[in-house]
Amino acid sequence: MEEFVKRHPLWSLVIAILVAVLLWLVLAPWPAELAAKWGRKQIFLNALFGGITLGALYFLVAAGFTLIFGLMRVVNLAHGSLFLLGGYLGYEVASASGSWFLAFPIVFVAVGLLGLLMQHFIFTQMEGEELRQTLVSIGISIVLADLMLWFWGGQSYSILAPEFLQGPVEVPIVTTINATTGVANYLRYPSVRLWILAAAIVIGLGMWFTLNRTALGMLIRAGVDDREMLAASGVRIRLVFLAVFGFGAGLAGMAGIVGGTFQSLSPGEDTRFLLASLVVVIVGGMGSIVGAAVGALVIGVTEQMGFVYAPTYSVVFTFLVMAVVLAFRPQGLLGARR
Amino acid sequence: MAATDHAPTRSAPTVEPLWIERVPAGWWVLALVLLFMPVVANNFWLFQVMGWTFILGMIGLSLMFLAGYGGMVSLLQMTVAGVAGYMVAILGSSGVATISLGLSWWIVLPVAYLVSALFATVAGALSVRTEGIYTIMITLAVAAAFFYFTRQNYSIFNGYSGFNLVLPPALFGVAWRDPVPFYYLTLGAAALSYAAVTYLSRAPFGLALQGVRDNPRRMAALGFGVTSHRVAAHALASVFAATGGILLVWQNSQIAPGTIGIPAAIDILVVAVVGGLRRPLGPFIGAFIYVLLNVFSSDFLGFFGFSAERFKLIIGLGFLAVVLFSPDGVLGLWDRWRARAAARQAARNGGAA
Numbered sequence: 047m048e049e050f051v052k053r054h055p056l057w058s059l060v061i062a063i064l065v066a067v068l069l070w071l072v073l074a075p076w077p078a079e080l081a082a083k084w085g086r087k088q089i090f091l092n093a094l095f096g097g098i099t100l101g102a103l104y105f106l107v108a109a110g111f112t113l114i115f116g117l118m119r120v121v122n123l124a125h126g127s128l129f130l131l132g133g134y135l136g137y138e139v140a141s142a143s144g145s146w147f148l149a150f151p152i153v154f155v156a157v158g159l160l161g162l163l164m165q166h167f168i169f170t171q172m173e174g175e176e177l178r179q180t181l182v183s184i185g186i187s188i189v190l191a192d193l194m195l196w197f198w199g200g201q202s203y204s205i206l207a208p209e210f211l212q213g214p215v216e217v218p219i220v221t222t223i224n225a226t227t228g229v230a231n232y233l234r235y236p237s238v239r240l241w242i243l244a245a246a247i248v249i250g251l252g253m254w255f256t257l258n259r260t261a262l263g264m265l266i267r268a269g270v271d272d273r274e275m276l277a278a279s280g281v282r283i284r285l286v287f288l289a290v291f292g293f294g295a296g297l298a299g300m301a302g303i304v305g306g307t308f309q310s311l312s313p314g315e316d317t318r319f320l321l322a323s324l325v326v327v328i329v330g331g332m333g334s335i336v337g338a339a340v341g342a343l344v345i346g347v348t349e350q351m352g353f354v355y356a357p358t359y360s361v362v363f364t365f366l367v368m369a370v371v372l373a374f375r376p377q378g379l380l381g382a383r384r
Numbered sequence: 385m386a387a388t389d390h391a392p393t394r395s396a397p398t399v400e401p402l403w404i405e406r407v408p409a410g411w412w413v414l415a416l417v418l419l420f421m422p423v424v425a426n427n428f429w430l431f432q433v434m435g436w437t438f439i440l441g442m443i444g445l446s447l448m449f450l451a452g453y454g455g456m457v458s459l460l461q462m463t464v465a466g467v468a469g470y471m472v473a474i475l476g477s478s479g480v481a482t483i484s485l486g487l488s489w490w491i492v493l494p495v496a497y498l499v500s501a502l503f504a505t506v507a508g509a510l511s512v513r514t515e516g517i518y519t520i521m522i523t524l525a526v527a528a529a530f531f532y533f534t535r536q537n538y539s540i541f542n543g544y545s546g547f548n549l550v551l552p553p554a555l556f557g558v559a560w561r562d563p564v565p566f567y568y569l570t571l572g573a574a575a576l577s578y579a580a581v582t583y584l585s586r587a588p589f590g591l592a593l594q595g596v597r598d599n600p601r602r603m604a605a606l607g608f609g610v611t612s613h614r615v616a617a618h619a620l621a622s623v624f625a626a627t628g629g630i631l632l633v634w635q636n637s638q639i640a641p642g643t644i645g646i647p648a649a650i651d652i653l654v655v656a657v658v659g660g661l662r663r664p665l666g667p668f669i670g671a672f673i674y675v676l677l678n679v680f681s682s683d684f685l686g687f688f689g690f691s692a693e694r695f696k697l698i699i700g701l702g703f704l705a706v707v708l709f710s711p712d713g714v715l716g717l718w719d720r721w722r723a724r725a726a727a728r729q730a731a732r733n734g735g736a737a
Contacts, residue, residue, distance in 0.1 A: 192697040
């Protein structure tokens with residue numbers, strides 16, 4: 047951080063000012079002129095929070111995607127299908143057992159196993175052939191999409207969160223102050239979204255910690271940099287690959303449950319989330335967990351803000367962000383230049 | 385291998401005498417079969433099967449040009465085709481009188497080609513900053529952006545419903561959307577595109593592009609502009625895609641965001657890869673297989689007791705089988721089979737001598 051400030055004093059200043067403005071927008075009650083121009087503060091805050099929680103969902107999908115890509119160089123374009131499959135399975139488990147929480151471990155194991163099978167029987171057969179892996183994963187996604195359409199049909203499903211997570215909670219952020227009585231109104235926000243945000247942060251921190259502070263993480267990072275050397279020094283890199291693929295796939299499956307709780311599940315969501323994770327890792331930088339977090343946050347907030355303030359062009363904004371990032375940093379915001 | 389018989393080529397008769405002797409007999413047969421097809425085939429085959437094959441083949445051809453000679457697998461080609469198609473609908477006449485300008489074809493067509501070339505150049509310039517799988521990801525993202533944009537923009541692209549009643553101009557008093565004229569129109573366009581790609585692949589530009597594909601650093605050291613060659617390839621490929629796009633709009637007489645969605649973009653990749661990315665003939669073979677499966681899948685699937693909706697499953701499994709077992713597509717299988725036959729023949733001759 048200090049290094050960054052020393053190297054880019056101007057950029058640091060710009061970022062600091064932006065952060066200060068954002069903090070003021072969030073914390074302070076808005077003056078009347080601002081509210082007249084932008085609409086009520088509550089709308090802005092809802093868009094912002096919606097963006098952050100959407101970013102959490104994108105992070106859950108994109109983290110597995112970028113981890114698999116970073117280590118194995120497999121662009122698994124069937125990642126969106128794993129997301130959707132996880133969502134459908136989660137719906138089945140949750141509605142059969144009545145327990146939302148039970149769905150998570152079951153889906154993690156089931157979709158993770160599918161990932162293991164894909165890695166073991168297909169992707170290991172074509173190590174280093176990136177284009178073939180991409181094409182094969184596209185083929186898998188076509189087949190999976192049609193199988194899911196076959197089993198679950200074209201209607202949309204949504205997964206019910208458990209009762210104590212339903213409904214809004216009061217967040218200690220002031221939205222308005224009543225001019226006559228002086229009573230402050232606080233923001234009310236769906237609690238399930240806050241819990242999911244917290245879970246995404248925990249998972250993200252856990253992944254970061256595992257990658258940077260444990261022996262397994264050391265192996266994975268070494269595999270990213272030079273897998274031949276690692277294999278030559280006696281590490282069973284194939285097992286590490288399998289573990290990472292299974293974990294990434296399982297994470298995508300769990301994100302499917304979250305997606306089904308937030309929004310809904312229907313055919314087409316697989317491509318939507320595949321694209322979201324593509325854009326997130328392009329913006330954030332391939333193979334970087336922190337990059338995925340930053341990218342997911344940027345894309346989520348951009349999408350929600352666009353959705354609220356310029357609905358016609360909301361999708362275009364996210365791609366505009368991607369184009370701008372690519373134009374200036376082709377390797378992504380936090381990606382390493384290769 | 386029935387597919388080989390229907391891929392278009394009329395490049396043969398146009399080249400100088402020396403070449404004619406070198407054109408294999410198979411090509412002559414193919415050209416004759418294609419030219420005289422309307423004598424035997426019914427309208428459904430001419431318009432729906434062959435017309436669609438040539439159109440998909442042309443869009444696949446533009447991908448083959450980029451991927452086979454330039455090493456850039458782009459998922460943008462359907463989008464480029466869609467830009468040209470939308471331009472025809474917006475500038476020409478359509479059922480949406482509030483948006484369509486109703487200009488004459490000699491303004492509409494050049495502008496459609498220009499705009500799609502411009503789009504391909506800008507998007508290409510963005511995507512050539514990256515390589516390999518990154519290119520796929522970025523072109524996929526740009527294609528998705530354009531799809532969502534057309535779906536949400538009502539003032540230019542008429543949003544979700546798109547344009548209907550987009551008809552080809554009645555040039556020279558011919559109703560171009562009638563089966564026989566449309567067949568010859570698409571056949572001619574496909575043959576021209578095929579000839580152009582074959583010519584380009586041997587022209588200095590095409591050779592330089594193949595050099596850039598194989599060893600960009602060496603080409604850069606030799607003084608070739610690597611990036612400019614790649615961007616120029618995107619611009620050139622846009623011509624074939626745009627031709628396909630314009631004909632596609634005329635064939636369906638409509639265009640909507642669904643025409644250029646992600647599944648459609650993936651279909652073009654499937655068509656090109658299944659046929660084979662090595663030679664310009666590949667995409668046409670792939671397109672023929674795809675169209676046959678699409679048109680006849682209901683009968684075919686019904687025969688095995690499945691519902692007709694499982695067409696995508698068949699396509700997906702077929703595509704998976706091809707990329708798993710023959711990375712060069714059907715043409716690669718054919719080459720391998722011929723090589724094996726030749727080796728067997730040589731072994732037999734050797735044994736006899």
